[in-house]
Amino acid sequence: MIRNIVLAGLAATALVFGPTAAEAGRDLDAIKARGTIRCGVQGPSNPGFGVPNAQGVWGGFNVEICRAIAITIFNDPSKVEFVPVTTQSRFPALTNGEVDVLSNNTTWTLTRDTGVNRFNFPAIVFYDGQAIMVPRRLNVTSARALNGATVCVQPGTTTELNLADYFRQNNMTFRPVVIEALDELRRAYDQGRCDVFTNDFAALAAQRTLLANPRDHVILPERISKEPLGPTIRQGDEELTNIVAWTVFALIDAEEFGITQANVDQIAGSATDPRIRRLLGVEPGMGTAIGAANDQYARTIIKAFGNYGEIFERHLGVNTPLGLERGQNAIWTKGGLLYAPPAR
Amino acid sequence: MSTIETPPAARTAFWNDPVKRGLALQAALLAFVVLVVWAAWSNMSANMVARGLTFGWDYLSRPANFAVGEGLIPFAPTDSYGRALVVGLLNTLRIAVVGIVLATLLGVAIGVMRLSSNPLLARLVAGYVEVVRNTPLLLQLFLWYAIINTLPGPRQALPLGPGMYLSNRGMKVPWVEWSHVLWPVVWAFVAGIVAAVIAARALKRRREATGDAPPTLPIAVALVVVPPFLALAVQGFPATISVPVLQGFNFTGGIELSPEFVALLLGLVLYTAAFIAEIVRGGIVAVSKGQWEAARALGLPSPRIMRLVILPQALRVIIPPLTSQYLNLTKNSSLAVAIGYPDLVHVSNTTMNQTGRAVEVILVFALVYLTISLLTSGFMNWYNGRVAIRER
Numbered sequence: 106m107i108r109n110i111v112l113a114g115l116a117a118t119a120l121v122f123g124p125t126a127a128e129a130g131r132d133l134d135a136i137k138a139r140g141t142i143r144c145g146v147q148g149p150s151n152p153g154f155g156v157p158n159a160q161g162v163w164g165g166f167n168v169e170i171c172r173a174i175a176i177t178i179f180n181d182p183s184k185v186e187f188v189p190v191t192t193q194s195r196f197p198a199l200t201n202g203e204v205d206v207l208s209n210n211t212t213w214t215l216t217r218d219t220g221v222n223r224f225n226f227p228a229i230v231f232y233d234g235q236a237i238m239v240p241r242r243l244n245v246t247s248a249r250a251l252n253g254a255t256v257c258v259q260p261g262t263t264t265e266l267n268l269a270d271y272f273r274q275n276n277m278t279f280r281p282v283v284i285e286a287l288d289e290l291r292r293a294y295d296q297g298r299c300d301v302f303t304n305d306f307a308a309l310a311a312q313r314t315l316l317a318n319p320r321d322h323v324i325l326p327e328r329i330s331k332e333p334l335g336p337t338i339r340q341g342d343e344e345l346t347n348i349v350a351w352t353v354f355a356l357i358d359a360e361e362f363g364i365t366q367a368n369v370d371q372i373a374g375s376a377t378d379p380r381i382r383r384l385l386g387v388e389p390g391m392g393t394a395i396g397a398a399n400d401q402y403a404r405t406i407i408k409a410f411g412n413y414g415e416i417f418e419r420h421l422g423v424n425t426p427l428g429l430e431r432g433q434n435a436i437w438t439k440g441g442l443l444y445a446p447p448a449r
Numbered sequence: 450m451s452t453i454e455t456p457p458a459a460r461t462a463f464w465n466d467p468v469k470r471g472l473a474l475q476a477a478l479l480a481f482v483v484l485v486v487w488a489a490w491s492n493m494s495a496n497m498v499a500r501g502l503t504f505g506w507d508y509l510s511r512p513a514n515f516a517v518g519e520g521l522i523p524f525a526p527t528d529s530y531g532r533a534l535v536v537g538l539l540n541t542l543r544i545a546v547v548g549i550v551l552a553t554l555l556g557v558a559i560g561v562m563r564l565s566s567n568p569l570l571a572r573l574v575a576g577y578v579e580v581v582r583n584t585p586l587l588l589q590l591f592l593w594y595a596i597i598n599t600l601p602g603p604r605q606a607l608p609l610g611p612g613m614y615l616s617n618r619g620m621k622v623p624w625v626e627w628s629h630v631l632w633p634v635v636w637a638f639v640a641g642i643v644a645a646v647i648a649a650r651a652l653k654r655r656r657e658a659t660g661d662a663p664p665t666l667p668i669a670v671a672l673v674v675v676p677p678f679l680a681l682a683v684q685g686f687p688a689t690i691s692v693p694v695l696q697g698f699n700f701t702g703g704i705e706l707s708p709e710f711v712a713l714l715l716g717l718v719l720y721t722a723a724f725i726a727e728i729v730r731g732g733i734v735a736v737s738k739g740q741w742e743a744a745r746a747l748g749l750p751s752p753r754i755m756r757l758v759i760l761p762q763a764l765r766v767i768i769p770p771l772t773s774q775y776l777n778l779t780k781n782s783s784l785a786v787a788i789g790y791p792d793l794v795h796v797s798n799t800t801m802n803q804t805g806r807a808v809e810v811i812l813v814f815a816l817v818y819l820t821i822s823l824l825t826s827g828f829m830n831w832y833n834g835r836v837a838i839r840e841r
Contacts, residue, residue, distance in 0.1 A: 193798050197807055220805060223502070253697040255618065260795070261802030266514045269526035280699070281516045282709070283799070284789035289591075293789070296598040297617050298708060300698045 132342040133178070133396070136205050141184045144171035145204035148189020149288060152311040153420045153427045154210060155187070163187045166420040167208040170230055170336060170353070173406045174206065177352045180398040182409050193261040193285050199224065199339060206349065207337040210308060212263045223340040227350035230335045232433040232442050234328030235267050236306040238313060241321050243300065248327040252277040257290050257299035259283070267330040268303055291315060305332045307421065307429060314426040344396050351395045354445035355403035358384050359412035361436050361445070366411035373404055384448045391448050403448075413443065493808065508804045509534070515799060517791045519707050530800050537796030538817060544710065544792065545779040545821070548717045552778060553771075555718060556725025561755065563730050574726070581723040587784055589720060594712040594788040603699050612692040614700060617708060621693035624704040630687045637676035644676075645669040709790035713782065721778045728770045732763035764836045772829035776822050783818075793817060 136142045146155035146167055155165040172182040190198050190209060196217075198204045210233070211217070213226040237256075239245045248271070258265050260283045272279045282299050284290040294302040295316050304312065306328065313319045336349050359365075362381050364372050373385045382388045386401030393400050410416055414436070421429045435441025463469040497504060509531035517524045520536035521543060562574045581589070598617050601607065606616035612623040625631065645668075652665045681687075693703035736759050744754040785792040793814055801810040 193802050196802060196805065200805075200807070216805075251698075253699055253701070255699060260515075260799045265516075265799070266803070269514055269516050273526060279516065281518050282789050283518060283791065283795070285786060285798070289787070290789075292595070293598060296595070297602045298598045 130342055130344050132205060132339060133345040133348070135202075136178060136345070140179075141186050142171070142175055142178060142206065143186045143188055143204045144168075144174075145188050145190040145195055145198055145207040145209055146171075147209040147287070148191060150189075151210070151287070151308065152314050153307070153425060153429075154311060155208070157187075164420075166231075166416060167210065169410045169416050169420075171206065171208045173356065173410060174336070174349055174352050176399075176406045176409060177348050177392075177395070177397045177402045180402070180405060191285050191287075192259045196224075196261075199337065202339075205338065205345075210305060210334045211337045212305075213333045213335060213337075214263060217337075225338050225340045225342075225346050226333075226335050227338065227346045228335050228353035229333045230353055231307065231333075233305040233307050233332040233334055235264055235303060235330040235332060236309050236328055237325045238294075238302045238304075238309050238322050239300065239325060240297075241323050245301075245325065248325050248329065249275055249277075251279065251301060253279070254300040255280045255282060255298070257282050257284070257294040257302045259287065259290060259304065260285050262304075263330065263332065264304055271329040287312070305334070307427070310427045310429060347395045348397065351397075351448075352402075352406065354448070355384065355406060356410075356413040356416065357436065357443050357445035358448060359403065359407050360414040360443075361438060364407055364412060366407060366409075366415055369404055369407045380447060380449070497808070502805075502808075504808065505806075506809065508800075508806050508809070511804075513800070513803075515803065517796060518789070519710065519791060530804065533796050533800060534793065534813065537791055537793040540785075540791055540796075541779075541782055541793040541817075542821075544713055544717065544782045544785070544790070548714055548721065548778050548782065549775050551714070551718045552721040552725055552774070555722035556774075557729050559722060559726035560729025560733065563726060564733060578723045578726055581719055582727070586716060586720050586781055587787060590712060590716040590784055590788055593715045594708065597708040597712050600708075603695060606695070606700075612703065614693055616700075618699055619705045619707040619711065621700045621703045621705050623690050623692045623702075626689045626691045628687075628689075630684055633680045633684070634677045637680040638673070641673040641676040645672040648672055707790075709785070709788050712788055713785050713790045716784075717778055717781060720781070721774055724774050724777075725771060728767055728774065729763070732765075732767035733759055735766045736762045761836070762838075765833075765838055768829060768833040768836060772826050772833075775825050775829065779821055779825065780818060 146163065146165075150156040151165070151167075153165055154167045155163055157163050168187065171185050171187070175185045176182050178184070188198065188204050190204065190207070195204075195207050195209060195211065199207055210231070211226075212233075213229065217224050218226060237248050237251070239251075245251065251272075256268060256279045258268055258281050265281070265283070268279070268281070282290075282293055284293060291302070291312050293299060302309065302312070306324065309324055313322055313324070316322060335353070338345055338349060358380075359369075362378070362384070364381065364385070369385070372381060373387055376382050376385070376387065379388065383391050385404045385407075386392055386399075389400050391400070392402045395402075399405055411419070414431075417429075417431065417434065418424065421427050423430065431439075431441060433442045435443065437444040463473070494504070496502075510529050512527050513530045513533045514526050515533070516526050517533055517536050519540070521539040522532075522536060524532060524536045559574050559578065562570055563578065565571045600615060600617040603614075603616045603618050606614040606618075606621075609615050609620070612621075614621045649665055649669050652663050652668070656662050691702040693700040693705075740758055740762065741754060744758040749757070782792055783794040786795045786798060789795070797810050797814045801807050804810075
């Protein structure tokens with residue numbers, strides 16, 4: 106809110122008074138010169154995706170994606186500064202250079218990719234869809250029964266736009282309650298200010314864990330939009346684009362080949378499959394090709410965090426408070442949408 | 450013929466001539482300001498080009514695709530960003546105007562109460578002023594919003610009176626459904642106000658001339674109330690009243706005061722009133738004691754002393770700082786974003802986010818706030834000139 110105005114103001118001020126930007130490769134050069142990558146995460150916290158612990162150390166699905174990128178660039182997962190951003194402040198923060206990459210469930214859309222924002226979405230890390238949560242006592246079973254409802258929604262999101270589209274499409278009306286701070290918005294829903302709460306499904310599941318009585322709330326079956334989520338960077342730096350993309354691809358490929366945190370060293374020692382040997386850097390060349398600090402960047406990442414599936418299960422999976430099924434986020438060989446180009 | 454030689458006008462260097470020096474300094478300052486603005490503008494253009502951004506206002510006419518919670522004019526997601534910004538602006542003006550009126554009334558009342566000879570009352574309001582003045586407004590807004598949200602839901606709404614309900618969806622009251630047959634009523638109302646003003650002036654002149662005091666207030670009220678009533682009666686009371694009814698998730702019909710509006714209004718009014726109270730108290734204390742004593746010697750009762758003798762003199766001291774408070778209230782209303790009241794800043798933020806036009810949007814809302822503030826202080830300066838003591 107206030108921070109957001111300040112940030113937006115800063116973004117505008119930076120445009121007015123700041124130095125003029127340089128040529129391609131600039132973002133990666135700046136990150137290397139600084140010695141850390143600045144990663145924008147949903148603030149103050151988003152359970153499962155990015156949460157600071159009691160010592161202030163960030164953990165979570167999106168956080169480990171950033172740490173994996175840090176391994177690729179610096180060969181060191183600790184060289185990340187996490188910057189909490191809101192849905193409103195994230196784009197000014199990225200445009201302005203306050204963060205180098207957003208890892209906060211930002212949806213890849215045409216206008217964000219091309220329009221005045223000019224961002225790049227190197228890879229998708231989570232396939233989501235917008236969902237609607239209602240208190241169980243309302244006995245609502247379908248989103249189509251929500252005519253006249255008051256809806257809690259975050260501003261500046263695709264969610265806000267999809268909501269208006271969905272109600273319009275189904276000839277229903279609604280009243281939005283639009284609060285930027287996720288904690289305030291959730292409190293308003295929990296207190297009954299809104300009938301329903303809408304967000305991406307995974308984010309709703311995360312917010313549900315923070316309600317007074319999570320069991321009293323159900324997420325309706327409809328998915329009213331496609332929300333491909335992934336790390337977001339400024340357009341114009343091909344080298345950084347490659348690094349982010351191939352960091353994510355390494356995690357996905359590793360799961361496809363059954364390479365885990367536990368067996369990665371053993372597989373690297375004994376693998377005969379040339380695809381695996383190239384991915385892990387046993388046959389050299391792939392890491393240096395993408396500009397990684399270490400040719401065996403994929404092996405280091407898997408050793409630190411495991412493959413995509415392991416990261417998912419640790420923070421979002423069925424054994425976590427979020428309890429998400431893999432669903433669309435399974436590897437393509439298991440009926441999901443995760444499909445990475447080959448490392449060769 | 451001897452003349453006194455006037456010494457040739459000493460050619461003083463221009464920097465020793467105060468007039469020329471002043472002009473030169475002003476020119477230099479102007480040049481500096483122009484230079485800074487030009488540098489900022491060209492640098493911004495260069496930065497925007499480097500980032501592939503363009504500067505333009507075409508986004509204002511594109512459909513917004515998001516909904517706005519409340520507004521004085523109807524708004525649908527298919528309407529344009531420009532209209533969304535107007536809805537936000539009207540919401541800002543609504544909270545500012547209502548807030549300024551209520552904060553002034555409450556502030557004056559509290560300021561006077563703090564000077565009361567009743568120690569309980571004086572201490573009570575002193576406590577209020579100190580607590581409210583010394584805690585952050587944002588915190589107070591969160592507090593009011595949280596309190597309002599603990600009200601029961603619409604299905605268990607508290608009935609306040611016939612057709613009036615209070616719930617965590619706000620307060621619903623019956624309202625006249627608008628139709629063209631109501632225009633004569635509106636005109637009758639306006640005519641009534643004009644008549645009341647004219648009558649009040651005539652009565653005042655008469656009182657000053659003859660000394661007898663006609664009942665000004667009842668006459669004025671009657672002049673305002675009776676014509677609209679007659680206009681309704683002549684048409685056989687055609688207006689329909691829309692009464693709030695619980696339907697589905699919420700009440701439909703009537704008008705509502707949303708929790709966000711009420712929380713923001715409460716917060717701004719109570720906060721600003723505390724400052725105004727201190728300004729009023731200061732103004733009253735600044736009027737010399739002799740004025741009180743002289744008025745009492747004339748046999749005026751206390752309320753009249755306050756109204757006729759003290760306040761008019763105190764106003765000179767009160768108006769300038771009061772203007773600052775009005776400006777503060779208007780600008781503080783932008784804290785609305787924190788509790789989700791769709792004011793100008795709230796809508797601007799969303800617009801900025803969805804369009805990426807940070808520079809243009811910030812320019813718009815900076816200019817709008819500047820305009821509102823300049824208009825307010827212009828009006829208050831004019832009013833201050835009117836109430837200022839005329840030295841003779």
